[in-house]
Amino acid sequence: MTPPVRPVRILLCDDHAVVRAGLLALLGGEPDIEVVGEAGSGEEAVALAHRLGPDVVLMDLQLGPGIDGVEATRRIAAGTGTGAGTANVLVLTTYDTDADITRAIEAGATGYLLKAERPEELFAAIRAAAQGRTTLSAPVASRVMARMRNPRPTLTERELDILGQLSQGLGNRDIARALFISEATVKTHLGRIYEKLGVDTRAGAVAVAKEQRLLP
Structure with a gap:
């Protein structure tokens, strides 16, 4: 059986x-x-x-x-x-x-x-x-x-967190408070985000992130 x-x-x-x-x-x-x-x-x-x-x-x-x-x-x-x-x-x-x-x-x-x-x-x-x-x-x-086939920029989890805050229109100070990090750390991460996305402005970073659907 x-x-x-x-x-x-x-x-x-x-x-x-x-x-x-x-x-x-x-x-x-x-x-x-x-x-x-x-x-x-x-x-x-x-x-x-x-x-x-x-x-x-x-x-x-x-x-x-x-x-x-x-x-x-x-x-x-x-x-x-x-x-x-x-x-x-x-x-x-x-x-x-x-x-x-x-x-x-x-x-x-x-x-x-x-x-x-x-x-x-x-x-x-x-x-x-x-x-x-x-x-x-x-x-x-x-x-x-x-x-x-077309690899997109690889962002770290922290960079994605900051990018998400950026897309909501928050400034560096507000992002730092929301994520419990320093403004200097926010600026460092933003520089890396800009480099990876090939942009040099906050608006440009958000636009590319939305175009490539990098944000949740």
């Missing part, structure tokens, strides 16, 4: 309860997929991943207050804390900018799926992630390929 196949154990992480309820209902119809936990924040996702030891964490990127989905992915992928092993993280989000995709993949995400995908695509991606195989939504895969 063939032993029953253990279902893929899933932890859902999304800060919207309605979205989690929808995913729970959707995944409940798949006999080989079992939702073992729900998290509404990045911190909760990390704690539950360590405690429950799921096969896959379905992770949103924007999670409101606290750490975002990228940082939660990094901690889960690194296996920090205590618990039963490391889960594979499958990003499920509406965001498809180069910055979001790059940060998530660098943080250790196994796959990157957009919420606009059909349910069948989500089920297949979950099963693939459970086996450590990568799945990318078609638009995401296209962006990754385009970036490989």
